[in-house]
Amino acid sequence: MSLKAITRWLALVVLAFVALQLFFVLRVALMVVVDPESTTFQRSQAWQQLTATTGGPALHWRQEWVPYAQISDSLKRAVVAAEDDGFVNHEGVDWTAIEKNWDRNNRMQELAEKRMAANPKAAPRAIRIRGGSTITQQLAKNLLLSGERSMLRKGQELVLAMLLEQFLSKQRILEIYLNNVEWGDGVFGAQAAARRYYNKNANQLGSAEAARLAVMLPAPKRFEKQPQSAYLNGRTRVIMGRMNRTELP
Incomplete structure (x- = not known):
């Protein structure tokens, strides 16, 4: 391969990288005023369900966007305490x-x-x-990136987390996170989780209910099938003890 061809190839790679970053910037900037309709992770899960249920039962999907003010403060505190207790202080990456x-x-x-x-x-x-992923990093990954594990993807996740913090307020980041995070098979967001597990709205969740939902987040599909898990019960008590000391944006 000639030097000219190598230079052209490298220029194309750099151009593609810059275009991708500009795309991400525009997507994040739009979220200042527009609620994201879905995330990359959700679309991936929907596709998996569709391919798994071809010729079988219909796709099960629960999600309903609710504004920040209509989500119980107990759930906000519980999720921050369980997932990222330094959320209000860091700049996207801890x-x-x-x-x-x-x-x-x-x-x-x-x-x-x-x-x-x-x-x-x-x-x-x-x-x-x-x-050690923060709430902002988790949001960056679920919103915009694939589920693959590599140093390149992790690096992009860190960049996007800091980008989210530059464009969005902490309150907006937490609002988008709580409306899109997975809480079970086909269950996304605080409102869907509150209806699925407690038959109430997200703004009606009490401390114990909120703590239990927060503890499910690392493995919601597993805990959905093991509601009496000893770990789930014990960890819920720990998170309840932390909630009063948890700062919200």
Whole structure:
């Protein structure tokens, strides 16, 4: 390949990258005044449901947008306490949490390698990797990015998180997050979750109900099927204890 061809190829790559970033900027800027109709994650889940139910039952989908003021403060506090207790103070990325989890993951990996070296015949144990993602990062990923795991995608997620913080207020970020986050199979947003699990509106949720919903977020489909999970019950009590000290935007 000639130098001219390589230069042209690199120029096209740079141009595509810049165009993608401009697209993201425009999408985020639009969210200042326009509620997003769906997220990349939701469309992916809908497609999976459709392909899985071809010739079978209809697609199940629950979602209803409600303004920030119509979402229970208890749910806002519970979600912030459970997912990102530094939400109101960071600028989209909690670098301290990322560093701590990086060190923790490395230590766990080293311990696993030592156990295997001491007993090569032992079955390897799964290592639970912690990422330290903020609410803003989760929103950036679900709104605009694919579900693949790579350093490139993680880097784009960090950029988008900081972009969201530049254009949107903390209140707006939390409003969009609570209206789009997954709370079960085909259940998206606070209103749908409140109706699905408690047969009430999002502004009527009490502290215990809100804490339980917040604890479901890391694995909503699993906890939907295990409502009496010991972890779910115990973690709910922990989050309830934190809620009064949680600051809201």
